Amino acid sequence: MKLHANAALGPKGRKVMVGRVVEEGWSIAEAATTIKSLAQLAVDQETRRRRSNPPPDEPTRLLDLRPNCELCDADLPPDAPDARICSYECTFCADCVDRVLRNVCPNCGGGFVPRPFRPRQAWRPGIGLEHHPPAAHREHSPHSLEAIQALSALLHDTPPDAR
């Protein structure tokens, strides 16, 4: 959320600030610094208010944008076209899903879909990558390659909606 520097002051506050510059000999720089810190205060207050009382359109549970493939550890940034997820958000690269996993998630047995892209910009207030950044923690599948291949062999012939 962005606030114009003067928005925090309101008409009365602006008058006070002009008065300080004119009558009390404040430099424009001093006034500007005060205005800036007041604006920051308003932004902080708004952030706290939203946290404790999110607007109804604010998502409370977000898709985890995990940073890597659980199997080969390839980087999967939010704009990676080859990120794949299962219904539990287990995240792998398309190469591992196609060649190794054969569309069988080693953690849950489900199938995969392309991970959707979170918008870079806040097209709506408080929304987008800037407000909901990717996860930082790199995940690694706890299963051995043998166990992964065994589950894939068992399930890959059954379509995900029938497993």
Ligand SMILES: [Zn+2]
């Ligand atoms: Zn991979």
Ligand SMILES: [Zn+2]
């Ligand atoms: Zn899964």
